[in-house]
Amino acid sequence: MPDHDSAALLTRQTKRRRVDIGVKRTVGSVTGILLDNMNQSHSPDQDGDCSLIGRGHGGSHGDGEKSNVLRKLLKRANSYEDAMMPFTGATIISQLLKNNMGKNGGSDSGFQGSGALSSGGSEIQAEDACSNSSSQDRDSPSNCLSPGPLPSPLSLSTFDLDRLSDEHLRAKRARVENIIRGMSHSPLVRPTGVIAGEAYRENKRKQRLPQQQHSFAQLVCSRQEQRQEERRQLKLQLEDMQKQLRQLQEKFYQIYDSETEEEEEENREGDGNLSEDSIRSDGLEERHRDRGRRRHDDLSELDPGLFLDRARALLRQQALMDREMEDDVVGRAVAEGDERNGERMMKRQGGRQLAETLKQELNSAVSQVVDTVVKGFSSPKQAVSSPTSNYHTSNQRLHCFGDIIVPSPLDSFNGLNGRLSGVPTPNDQTEALPLVVRKSGGSSVSGEENGPPSLPPPPPQPPHHPSLHPSPLTATLGFSPPSFRHPFPLPLMGYPFHSPLGSHGGGTGYTPGPKDHNHIHSSPDCMDMTRETVSLRTKMATLGGGHLGHHPNRQSPPGQHGPEGLSLSLIKSECECGDLADMADISPYSSSTIQEGLSPNHLKKAKLMFFYTRYPSSNMLKIFFSDVKFNRCITSQLIKWFSNFREFYYIQMEKYARQAINEGVTGVEELAVGRDAELFRALNMHYNKANDFEVPDRFLEVAQVTLREFFNAIVAGKDADPSWKKAIYKVICKLDSEVPETFKSPNCLQELLHD
């Protein structure tokens, strides 16, 4: 039997065949012409599976790209410590930052641009290799780091602020930092293996595997085991580090608590002038403390943000103390020889050192983040490889080896937003849908101390080395804290809108300080952004939780902050085929419910509509997507969507038809498509992934008809004809049914998915 099962050849064998059906369609759509045709073959036992096997189309390409970032951070942390204070908490926050990124999961964690942070040219290649490697083993973020000898676990339980200057502690600290240094200076996995691995994986997707790839494959396989072991060790190492950091964090809290207690005590007996700042930060602290302790139970959760918040509070307080009490209290304590005061003073000095350290570290972290984002976006040529660079063909990739891989600005953008919005898991997204990301579900700590968001958000400050510009953290506080947790709406800055990404959830929008109103505009690269906007526009439209839309925010009125409204503010560009609309209309607070672009929810809606109509007319689309401002772009995009839907649909049909034939099915009567059928499950997975929509029976019937059409055609050998599918298309296009009125509502998803 001639390769009936080689569904792989489905597309190739029909090279450039014209299978147009050229059917004239009407809005109402022809219904049920072939209904009898279907019903007559409705066998009683059709509820069972049609015993079609196989599924698994597409594949997820989640890529972890963070290890290079971690290394950067670690490296920087190390370089700081050389130039820093006696008590160098420098690496603490670096580690916490790292941790923060690390815990966001392996896939698509963004930060691709970080390769441009500080590295010289020679480093880039290694970085690239590293990120590639991690993308291959995305369950292990740290496989870039060599295992190295594992130092015995540190116990920081004796760590006490009262003995900050203790030799003992210094020794411990040194050991911690040795670990870090060891990690960051460890040799990398050899690039060849990594690249080869990438190439090999690429080629597995392709049917034609060039012979030369095999050697690469073997190379990879031989290293695979090695890396597995390395990864395991590194995981342990990282867990260890996390534990230690958690302990350190707790100690910090203790220290801070004891100090604030004393502070309060002193304020009570002394001048009693508790500043507004400390009151506020205390309140903040209280909340965070509770939260932190709750979180403590969760081993996987170490919240750097919490830690940083505390650090900030401490710094605020510290600055206050510096101003008000430096001479006064200390002087008094010394003069009076008051033991208690002296002790307090010592603690305070220790705290001050810590504060200084934190101050610098926070500064550097801010710079780093800003640096990363800016460079990642405005200088893509320097950026390291990104998940989307998987799109290189293997040959291209081989050519890339030894060169700097040049991702498009979109790649950086993609990664950044992936990082921002949470990490899609393979379960959530198994198709190639690179830019649809989940909205971050958790409510992050809100940056209360930030002013109201301003419009438009200005670009960030250029990076500055903290040791060169040890500007007081308090001065930049207004802008830096949110950047720690949501530093990535920055790429959106190029758009004259509010970043809606900053306004969701925790509402930690990028809030500029008074002085960061320059830069990026001066970057020539930014001028090129308009060129990217057309595609970016589409991509951005898919941001904002289309697949989280399984549980759409029903509170959000359309055109506001819901996923629907998200793209409203995101999308605005000169789609060359559309009109350049008035920018003022695009305010996220616009009362208009007409959107400029298609949102993830629109996509979802379109998919659901596909259950009713495979061949919607343009008019129909306009009617059913009435909340979208139509232009040629929108129209063709919608049409394209349905075209893609059909493509998938027919591919599945042919695949399962051939499969049935290979399984020995001889008559179409044996072919039934029930809700348990593999075929239906595959389709449902594609168009109704969350399974929160009840697929109409009618679709099952149509699917069955389609399957049988394919079956009959193949059995009859019609597939020898280059355009054999054409006849099938002609049949199927008549099977469209009316799309329920509900779909005409812009809010239909809320209603449709209610059950």
Place this chain on the structure above:
DNA sequence: ATCCCACCTG
């Protein structure tokens, strides 16, 4: 010329 389509590719 324009629209829409299937097909291929990334």
Place this chain on the structure above:
DNA sequence: CAGGTGGGAT
């Protein structure tokens, strides 16, 4: 899913 392409239909 989007870009690009070629082709048929109007």
